[in-house]
Amino acid sequence: MKKQFLKVAATAALLGALSVAAQAQNIAIVNGQPVPKSRMDALAEQLKAAGRPVTPEMEPALKEEIVMREVFMQAAREKGLDKTDLYKSQVDLMRQAILIRQLFEDYTKTHPITDAQIQAEYDKFAAANSGKEYKVRHILVENEDQAKKIIADLKKGGKFEDIAKKQSKDPGSAANGGDLDWASPASFVPEFSEAMTKLDKGQMTQTPVKSQFGWHIIRVDDVRQAKLPSLAELKPQISQQLQQQQLQKFQEDLRAKAKVE
Template sequence: MKKLSLGSIAAAAIAVTLALPVSAQNIAIVNGKAVPKARAEALAQQVARSGRPVTPELEGQIKDEVIAREIFMQEAQKLGLDATEDFKTQLELARQTILIRELFADFQKKNPVTDEEIKAEYDKFAAANGGKEYKARHILVEKESEAKDIIARLKKGAKFEDIAKKQSKDPGSGAKGGDLDWANPGSYVKEFTEALVKLNKGQTTDTPVQSQFGWHVIRLDDVRQAQLPKLDEVKPQIAQQLQQQRLAKFQEDLRAKAKVE
């Protein structure tokens, strides 16, 4: 039996030591080509960002997916499909998409929205939507004569909700008996708002109100102080809105500075 020298034993030990980290970095060897674990990790991160938990079962599915992609990619390369102009064009578009995504992510990371900015935006919202809210109903028709006839019928005891369902041209509120729900009066067109705020609770307009949409018969059902959400309830939405606005401004600035011939 051939004796092993101390040098050969040491060399073998070093080879094993070096092989361990290399194999640990791969999830498989496909047709002699290593499939790096980083691919599976990147795919798992994409799944996690979508809100889906990465379970051990899913990790196994991701591993299978990465290996399958390597098999299919090798076959495509064998057929020379990676040398076509169409492939090169698509590859460039994909490269641009990834780079642009990284650019925007880097910008947002370096320019975070602060709590002070969120609070300031909330205060603006509260100032614009504070005050009173009105719960109203309306019946929308095309002609003034129709509106006058409806007002006359209401004075004789006809039910507002029934007329709205049958005659109102507003598809949104008509089916609900003319109900417009609670709203800030400023959310309506000027003519509608001016007529609405003059009404007392339970009162209906005596004369038709004309707007760009047609002729309205308006009834005020109730009035209350505006019910605004608390800052903590809308903080994520405000932060997202401010981030989008800031990113849009960043994009506009880049376009403005670019020399396009």
């Protein structure tokens, strides 16, 4: 009798322990339906991936969000909305999106960009952007006659900045007196760069310069050796760019290998 009592008590204790463990895996019971904690964890991970910090103080709000979703899901099921073709097609699309995202995340994780790749890309950047930088102003007009008249006015003592504000058609620089700030020759169209690099500090083009944008009057305010950002400064940007290029090639390779009939 005593053994049987102990056996029953042990079984009850075990069931109680299992019940507590099950409750620990759920954040709530909604209309008799357990709501697993894993849903709240997944929502928190979504927020983190979107760049939103998740703090312990947010737990009640996250729990309430998951509970409300369960309430709405149950109401939708009662109406049979989970049996509709629209619902099934939307679920299929979501399943595809999640699986594809995991594929790309796995590829990125297993194919990290190396320091050697970053160094090589930085070296190319440095080679393309080394040399001189020019602090330049320009006045852009629609035709050659206008440009010639402006040059004549400037030679008579007209102020470059004032004329640029009044007559230049370049929306990006006119308000600043034609100021294009510091830039390398590669930043401009070839015709502009060729004319600019022939000028010394303080000089202005004596004849209008034609480009695809119109007619330019160019003045060089200063010249200096290019100051390139360091590898450490550009490393995150270069790494991201290389990762995107690598991922794009991975996608293109998969598409190229696929047999599509």
